[in-house]
Amino acid sequence: MQKDRPVILITNDDGINAPGIRALVESVRELGQIIVVAPDSPQSGMGHAITIGDPLRLDKVEVFEGVDSWQCSGTPADCVKLARDKILHRKPDLCLSGINHGANHSINVIYSGTMSAAMEAAIEGVPSIGFSLLDFKYDADFNVAKTIAFELATRMLAKPMPEHILLNVNVPRLQAAEFKGMKICRQAYSKWAEEFDHRIDPRGKDYYWMTGKFINMDELPGTDVDALKEGYASIVPIKIDFTDYKMKEWMESEWKDFV
């Protein structure tokens, strides 16, 4: 480790060979000493899974020129844990996850491996950001997202922030000329309406593919979904305390006979 430069840990959930993580490394490499620890294969939809019943592999690889990089057989959350304990032997100064190929706005934060890595870092007290671009294509244009990553990382390294900060950043699929700027938002209330595609395998046994339609059920202003629709990048600060304090109050008054 070089003592004078901030240490920036980069990970993702699309795997170390995805174009999105390369874009992220390129966007911030001049801001500090970059360390990449990322899954060796795509991990989308892994939520906050961790690997407790299987051994983990961690191998040094040459993927990004001049950047120390490791690929890991585990989940994004595993990568952050392993990076701290086995590679850095200290907390990084910043953790960046992504750039994810596809949206992680609204309820998707719960299912997202990209966000689980950022959340794992925040639990440790490391400021962290998960980045997603609303474009699933392998050859998506990451230019706007790269500019945002550079600006946010610069800002978070320059000035101490409240502890356990964790940002969920989503970037619309727009060219720089059409891009409107950034907006601080709240998480939209939404869900996936799943439909399972039922099929029969060659041995006559049933199986199902999960498919789904995204439904935004949030009519009130200020959501990430709205900001993205309007051409802004959304920034949602995320908590690691999931307690519903309003509900807690309601229960304390309604359930008095009981607790």
Next chain:
Amino acid sequence: MQKDRPVILITNDDGINAPGIRALVESVRELGQIIVVAPDSPQSGMGHAITIGDPLRLDKVEVFEGVDSWQCSGTPADCVKLARDKILHRKPDLCLSGINHGANHSINVIYSGTMSAAMEAAIEGVPSIGFSLLDFKYDADFNVAKTIAFELATRMLAKPMPEHILLNVNVPRLQAAEFKGMKICRQAYSKWAEEFDHRIDPRGKDYYWMTGKFINMDELPGTDVDALKEGYASIVPIKIDFTDYKMKEWMESEWKDFV
């Protein structure tokens, strides 16, 4: 479906053959029509993982006498999604997950498959509870936890509750005589200090086992960890909106030049 009885969906993350799910089925079976859809193998530490790149299997099984039961090859969140779309063809009236073998208090809510199933139901607007007993043993005594499950399920079925209610219930390892009662709590701020046990496999390659020590860093009163230590069962209401509104305000004032 019998029209006059509430439909109670039961799932877990320890797998359909775990004693904990049997205890849960027994505790509430007189309260409604029970449907069990649970993983065919243990899924601990799966967080809110969903299965999007692999086909899912769903097979009717005879595990609980007189209760329609299915085992699924997917995660706890997959089970809830499949139950609604392919078995019930409607929302259940209540979803119960567990009883987990081991604690899911404090930060563990993030890593817990048990809680992810309950959260998946809450996203759908189904009142749900995740139950965990602070005892990893296969032959753990579920009696206190069963009484709590019965009482909470009865209460939630009897009176309409605010939407998207989701409770994280943890039960101490105590006999009924020592058990102090229930407490509504907030999630303790805590973390896992991981240490990876480094080994060399027979082919000379490195591998790691994740091990960890739980650290409670929360000194303030009212947490689930405290209640459990004092001999109470903890009930934490959980939100599905992860927005940090305090941080949002802070950013809106501090980052005025930027967003």
